[in-house]
Amino acid sequence: xxxxxxxxxxxxxxxxxxxxxxxxxxEYTSPYHHIRVIDASGLRTLYFDDAQESIIxxxxxxxGHFEYTEYFHMGWLWNTQMTSVLMIGxxxxxxxRSFEHYYPNIKVxxxxxxxxxxxxxxxxxxxxxxxxxxxxxxxGRMYLRRSSARYDMIILDAYVQGRYGSSLPQHLAxxxxxxxxxxxxxxxxxxxxxxxxxxxxxxxxxxxxxxRTLKSVFPQVYMFPAKSxxxxxxxxxxxxxxxxxxxxRQRAAQLVQAGRAPLPGFMQRLEVLQTAPxxxxxxxxxxxxxxxxxxxxxxxxx
Amino acid sequence: xxxxxxAVLVFLGGFIIMVLEIVGARFLARDFGxxxxxWVSQIGVVLIALALGYYLGGALADRWRRLxxxxxLLIPAGVLVFLIPQASGGMIDWIITRHPEGAAIPxxxxxxxxxxxxxxxxxxxxxxxxxxxxxxxxMATQSLAMVGRSSGSIIAASTVGSIAGVxxxxxxxxxxxxxxxxxxxxGGLTVLLGILCIGLDRKLAVAYER
Numbered sequence: 001x002x003x004x005x006x007x008x009x010x011x012x013x014x015x016x017x018x019x020x021x022x023x024x025x026x027e028y029t030s031p032y033h034h035i036r037v038i039d040a041s042g043l044r045t046l047y048f049d050d051a052q053e054s055i056i057x058x059x060x061x062x063x064g065h066f067e068y069t070e071y072f073h074m075g076w077l078w079n080t081q082m083t084s085v086l087m088i089g090x091x092x093x094x095x096x097r098s099f100e101h102y103y104p105n106i107k108v109x110x111x112x113x114x115x116x117x118x119x120x121x122x123x124x125x126x127x128x129x130x131x132x133x134x135x136x137x138x139x140g141r142m143y144l145r146r147s148s149a150r151y152d153m154i155i156l157d158a159y160v161q162g163r164y165g166s167s168l169p170q171h172l173a174x175x176x177x178x179x180x181x182x183x184x185x186x187x188x189x190x191x192x193x194x195x196x197x198x199x200x201x202x203x204x205x206x207x208x209x210x211x212r213t214l215k216s217v218f219p220q221v222y223m224f225p226a227k228s229x230x231x232x233x234x235x236x237x238x239x240x241x242x243x244x245x246x247x248x249r250q251r252a253a254q255l256v257q258a259g260r261a262p263l264p265g266f267m268q269r270l271e272v273l274q275t276a277p278x279x280x281x282x283x284x285x286x287x288x289x290x291x292x293x294x295x296x297x298x299x300x301x302x
Numbered sequence: 303x304x305x306x307x308x309a310v311l312v313f314l315g316g317f318i319i320m321v322l323e324i325v326g327a328r329f330l331a332r333d334f335g336x337x338x339x340x341w342v343s344q345i346g347v348v349l350i351a352l353a354l355g356y357y358l359g360g361a362l363a364d365r366w367r368r369l370x371x372x373x374x375l376l377i378p379a380g381v382l383v384f385l386i387p388q389a390s391g392g393m394i395d396w397i398i399t400r401h402p403e404g405a406a407i408p409x410x411x412x413x414x415x416x417x418x419x420x421x422x423x424x425x426x427x428x429x430x431x432x433x434x435x436x437x438x439x440x441m442a443t444q445s446l447a448m449v450g451r452s453s454g455s456i457i458a459a460s461t462v463g464s465i466a467g468v469x470x471x472x473x474x475x476x477x478x479x480x481x482x483x484x485x486x487x488x489g490g491l492t493v494l495l496g497i498l499c500i501g502l503d504r505k506l507a508v509a510y511e512r
Contacts, residue, residue: 031338038496042369114339146403172330289332289481290387296477 020291026124030116037069044124046092054092054125059155061126062101065094068194071224071233073098073263074254074270075190076151078164078220078237082282086184088140088172089158093127100133102262109114109134109151110178111143113158124270128167133176141171144184154181155192168196170292173210177289182238191218191236194243197298199232206297207232223274247274305452305492308442311372312456313463315434319476320489323348326424326444328476329386332433333394334416334442343416344424351425355432362433363489372437372502376496379430384489387482390406397422419432427492433459434495441506 022040022146031033033048043064046054047061072095076082082106085098090112097263101107112118115137121127129135136143158172171177181191195210212232213222218236220243225232237243252270255261278284285297326345336342362371397419401407420510435456443452475484 019411076475113335138338138406138412138494141332142335142398145398148403169336170328171336174332176332291480293477 001017012168022189026120027118028120029086030114032114032116035116037120040253044092044126046120050263052068054096055096056092056125063099065098066226066231067228068224068231068233069095069098069157070263070269071155071192071226071235072155073102073266074193074224074233074235074273075155075192075262076261077251078190078235078239078243078249079152079186079188079268080255080260081188082190084149085151085153086107086144086151086153087145087155087157087261088110088120088300090121090127091157092125093121094125095155095157096133097127099262100130103260105128107132107134109136109149111136111138112272113138113139115139141177141180144180147184149184150186151186151189152186153190153192155194156183157159157194159194159196168206168294168298170287170294172291173213173233173294174289174292175213175216178214178236182217185238189238195232196229196230197232199223199274202230204278204280205284206294207285208278208280209297210234210286211281213287215277215281221277223225223278224269224272225274227272230263243275243276245270248273303346304444304506305442305455307506308438308452308456309459310381311495311498312435312438312460313465313466314462315431316370316463316492316497317467319348319352319428319431320464321471321484321488323489324426324468324471325481326420329421329481329485330394330416330419333398334419337412337416340416340420341488342413343420347420347424348428350421351361351428354425355429355434356436358429359433359436360440362438365460367434367440367507368443368503369415369506370500372434373496373498373500373503375430375433377493379427380491380492382488383427383492384486386423388451393422394419405443420427431492441445 022038024036025036025039025044026034036047039047039222042058044056044058045052047293050294055064055066071193082103084107085099087108087110088111090096093110094152096108096110099106112135118135118137156172157170178191182189193210193214193216194209197207199207211221211223214234214236218238219240220237222235222243223232249267249270252261252267256266285291285293287294323344327341330340336465397415401411439453439456442456443449471484479487
């Protein structure tokens with residue numbers, strides 16, 4: 001008991017005090033990122049370098065997360081029969097935990113390149129692996145290429161926003177990659193992609209390029225620009241029929257009524273839906289394995 | 303004049319090696335991912351090529367002392383570089399698909415597959431390009447008393463070329479050209495370098511024997 005008390009006291013000393021009552025709970029430098037876990041005013045934030053990757057409420061780990069992660073749930077509107085979801089990029093695992101929590105019929109698999117991130121998600125972000133929650137430590141594209149599984153939805157959130165712009169892994173943003181992802185998805189498969197940027201302001205050229213590139217593979221692409229952050233979640237569907245906003249609202253209402261979409265605020269998330277392409281979409285660069293100037297696009301050089 | 307020619311040739315050689323290194327890492331990412339191991343592999347393989355090339359170039363220089371020898375090494379190297387986009391797919395496929403599907407790749411091969419891939423694609427051309435520096439030191443040095451200065455300026459010129467190669471490829475080429483055209487331009491430049499070596503053979507040989 002005394003040992004434990006001393007250990008706790010020691011742990012308390014190790015929490016580096018930061019301005020505003022924030023404390024660095026954990027710090028680790030992996031080959032990929034300088035990772036920090038910081039607690040402040042009841043929220044726990046995962047930082048890669050200077051970028052916030054994930055936030056959870058310490059009181060209720062299903063709350064506090066970034067708004068944009070909720071748009072991943074919109075996948076249901078294009079595929080109402082999902083049982084398997086693959087997420088590329090783990091971070092703190094908030095999206096993973098929420099899919100596991102709200103949809104008991106869904107099996108979640110994640111691919112995370114950095115083993116340290118998995119350790120931290122387990123130790124600090126209430127992430128638990130199980131039959132319905134699996135993680136593969138690998139590069140997302142390599143994993144998909146070698147896998148023969150078929151997923152109903154693939155979610156891409158392997159994106160790092162840093163002080164000097166983003167480091168979007170270019171091999172996960174090309175036409176060839178999206179073709180591979182499409183092959184690994186079931187007939188009504190849906191792909192969700194988190195892009196950091198805006199539709200017509202900051203980094204619009206990157207958003208336009210991703211839209212155009214997704215559209216070159218998938219017949220339908222929709223956008224959900226987040227209200228509280230500079231994220232645009234794109235939803236690409238393998239089905240050819242364009243969805244009308246009214247029809248989508250009806251479908252959402254049905255899902256909520258049937259208790260199949262218990263995420264709080266599921267209906268409201270539809271409000272930001274944009275069915276029209278971004279204004280610059282067809283002037284934007286098509287990203288291919290041969291030519292994917294993602295750094296230049298992000299910096300607005302093009 | 304002789305040292306100017308030598309400096310220009312090794313500058314180009316150093317430039318091309320670093321374009322291959324930087325753009326090559328990007329090229330490997332589509333097959334091996336953007337993992338840290340890919341960068342480590344690419345840097346390691348280029349350094350292996352430099353070590354082999356320096357040794358080879360030094361040995362050849364003592365044996366031949368003719369600039370055209372470099373040309374016969376660089377022209378095939380340039381052709382190899384030119385063909386990278388078309389020819390390397392099969393080799394890299396083999397590296398990746400030899401692991402049984404469904405199981406995780408053993409950690410040893412996660413690290414060493416990109417080394418293998420990088421070596422298959424980039425080792426030979428980089429060896430040829432690296433051999434240019436020691437070869438030109440021998441070609442440019444007229445007396446033992448001058449060997450310090452001439453080797454110093456050749457190595458410096460080659461390194462300045464490499465510095466230019468890093469920034470030009472990473473900051474400019476990647477944003478404006480496809481990987482295929484970059485490899486083709488670089489391959490063409492290597493062939494041109496080889497032709498220059500053959501064309502300037504007499505000029506440097508005459509000067510040497512005077």
